[in-house]
Amino acid sequence: MTVEGSGSARRTPRHVACVMDGNGRWAARRSLPRTSGHLAAETTVIDVIEAARTAGVQWLSLYAFSTENWQRPSTEVDFLMRLVRRVVRKHAALLHARGIRCRFLGVADPRIPPALARDFADLMTLTGENRGMTLTVAFDHGGRRDIVAAARSLIRSGMPAEAVDERSFAAHLPFPDTPDVDLVIRTSGEQRISNFMLWQVAYAEWMFPPVLWPDFRAPHFVECLRAYQQRDRRFGGVAPDANGERRP
Numbered sequence: 589m590t591v592e593g594s595g596s597a598r599r600t601p602r603h604v605a606c607v608m609d610g611n612g613r614w615a616a617r618r619s620l621p622r623t624s625g626h627l628a629a630e631t632t633v634i635d636v637i638e639a640a641r642t643a644g645v646q647w648l649s650l651y652a653f654s655t656e657n658w659q660r661p662s663t664e665v666d667f668l669m670r671l672v673r674r675v676v677r678k679h680a681a682l683l684h685a686r687g688i689r690c691r692f693l694g695v696a697d698p699r700i701p702p703a704l705a706r707d708f709a710d711l712m713t714l715t716g717e718n719r720g721m722t723l724t725v726a727f728d729h730g731g732r733r734d735i736v737a738a739a740r741s742l743i744r745s746g747m748p749a750e751a752v753d754e755r756s757f758a759a760h761l762p763f764p765d766t767p768d769v770d771l772v773i774r775t776s777g778e779q780r781i782s783n784f785m786l787w788q789v790a791y792a793e794w795m796f797p798p799v800l801w802p803d804f805r806a807p808h809f810v811e812c813l814r815a816y817q818q819r820d821r822r823f824g825g826v827a828p829d830a831n832g833e834r835r836p
C-alpha cells in the first residue's frame with residue numbers, strides 16, 4: 589500500500605535534501621585554510637546532482653548557506669559569495685542541458701552581492717520551464733524565517749483565523765509547490781537540523797553519514813537511497829503485516 593502519507597519507503601525518495609557539512613574539517617585535516625574545503629565541495633555538488641538525477645529523484649535540495657552563517661568571519665563569507673557565483677555561472681549551461689529546474693531558496697539579506705542575486709535570478713529564468721529534476725539551493729536560508737514570512741503573508745491576505753489550516757499555511761511558504769522532504773542526508777556526522785526547511789522536514793527520514801562533504805560521492809548518495817528503502821515509514825500509523833496490510 590503506497591497511498592500518500594503512509595507506506596513503506598521501498599522506492600526512490602521523491603525529495604532528498606542534503607546539509608552539506610564538513611568542509612572546514614576536511615580542510616583542517618589537511619592543514620589547509622577552511623576556504624579550501626569549500627573549493628573542494630564543488631566536485632561533490634556536481635556528483636550528487638548527477639547521482640540524484642540518475643536515480644530518479646525528482647526534487648533535490650542543497651543547503652549551501654544559512655541565515656546563521658553570516659556570523660562567520662567576513663573573509664570566509666566573501667569567499668563563499670564569490671565561489672557560489674563562479675560555480676553557478678560555470679555550471680548553468682550543463683544544468684539547463686540536463687533539464688534541471690533550478691531555484692534559490694532564501695536570498696533575502698541585503699549583504700548578498702547584487703551580481704550574485706542577478707545570477708541566481710538568471711538561472712531560475714533560464715531553467716524555469718525544465719521538468720527533469722528540481723534543484724533547490726538553500727542560500728541565505730532559515731527555516732524559521734520562512735515560517736515567519738508565511739505567517740506575515742497569511743495575515744496580510746486577511747484570511748480569518750478559523751480558516752487557517754496546515755494546507756493554507758503551507759501555501760504561503762516560499763515555493764509552495766515543494767513537496768515534503770522524504771530523506772535528509774547530513775554529512776560529517778553532525779546530528780542537527782540547523783534551521784533547515786523546518787516545515788518541509790516534519791516527517792523526513794534522516795541519515796548522518798560520517799564522511800565529510802568534500803569526500804562524499806555518488807556511491808555514498810546511492811547507499812543512502814538504499815538505506816532509505818529499508819526504512820518503514822509509518823507516519824504515526826502501524827507497521828504493515830507480511831501481506832503489506834496495516835491492520836490494528
Ligand code: IPE
Pocket residue numbers: 608609610611612613614652653654657668776
Ligand atoms: C559546510 O561546511 C559549508 C557551509 C556551512 C557553508 P562547514 O564550513 O560548516 O564545515 P565544518 O562544519 O566547519 O567542518
Ligand code: IPE
Pocket residue numbers: 607608609610651652653654657778780782
Ligand atoms: C549548516 O551547517 C548550514 C549549511 C550546511 C549551509 P553549519 O555548519 O553552519 O551548522 P552548525 O553550525 O553545525 O549548526
Ligand code: MG
Pocket residue numbers: 609610611
Ligand atoms: Mg559545519
